[in-house]
Amino acid sequence: MRDPQRQLRRPTRRTLGLAVALLAVVMATSAIVAAASATTASKSANIKVGLITKDATNPFFVKMHAGATKAAKRLGATLMYAAGKSSSDNAGEIAAIENMTTAGVKGILITVADGKAENAAIAKARKKGVVVIALDSPTVPQSATNALFATNNFNAGVLIGKYARAATKGKKVTIGMLDEHAGSSVGALRHNGFLKGFGIKGSNSQIACVGNGEGQTATSQTAMENCLQKNPNINVVYTINEPSAAGAWTALKNAGKTQSATTIVSVDGGCAGVRNVRAGVIDATSQQYPLLMASRGVAAVVKYAKTGIKPRGYTDTGVNLIAKKALVGVRSKTVKYGLANCWG
Secondary structure: OOOHHHHHHOOOHHHHHHHHHHHHHHHHHHHHHHHHHHHHHHHHHOOEEEEEEOOOOOHHHHHHHHHHHHHHHHHOOEEEEEEOOOOOOHHHHHHHHHHHHHOOOOEEEEOOOOOOOOHHHHHHHHHOOOEEEEEOOOOOOHHHOOEEEEOOHHHHHHHHHHHHHHHOOOOOOOEEEEEOOOOOHHHHHHHHHHHHHHOOOOOOOOEEEEEEOOOOHHHHHHHHHHHHHHOOOOOEEEEOOHHHHHHHHHHHHHOOOOOOOOEEEEEEOEHHHHHHHHHOOOOEEEEOOHHHHHHHHHHHHHHHHHHOOOOOEEEEOOOEEEEOOOEOOEOOEOHHHHHHOOEO
16 A cells, blocks of 8 residues: 555656646746847837937026936937027028938927928928927927927916016006017017017007027127117016026116116026026016926827827926016916026
């Protein structure tokens, strides 16, 4: 008679066979999972995303570039970057679109220099399967790109227009306006928003001068100097962005103007600009968030590359008015908030 305990201890041939088969299945499954993971990683690494900004020196675009670089690294994609020589370098942006399309990018993120000048190049890229997303500055029409990720620039202008109106307590004033350049879609939105918020039309006699500062400090100083020659009584200044506001203030200060007698409003929300709000150089600024625009744009391109789902429509990336002095009837955030959420 066999010992039952010994029989339990000794594995049968059938049991050994099952164990070997199970081990083979486990090893095969692990190999499949590893191969799938490697394939996914390889696909992500092969996804190229293009970013084109108006220039490479404006703090807004510097931060946008940094945000796109960080997002691409996090998502395992490769970022290609190009920038125009200035905010009106249409030829440079068109060349960058063509070069990136040839290089095989799945999508291009672009801050267009002009509302219409880049549209033909964008259309060619889209026909070749490249998704194009406008960041901050929309094309005209907006449908020229697949999607727009941006601040509501018209509302940004409205906010600072309302603040300037409240700060001057409804009195008749003399206004100088520093835009970006002719053809700038974002410039037109902010300009018209300011007029709406201030409660006037572009033909209003209170507007003494409209100049183009290219969004740059030195150029804006010259533009404001020219405006002051036309009318030295300018005491309210709208600027396209904070570097422009800094240049305008230098011209005003050199002309003997004081902060208490001048109201300057702007758009951007960069750290240098918010510090100028704290210092009293800028009375209020509409803060926007370029890191968010860039990171969402990169994520949308990667999603398209992996799933075929194209981004579309408008995504509002937010805007807040930052002011040192809160005014009745105008919702604003503090300088402390602005510094905590600034960029650059």
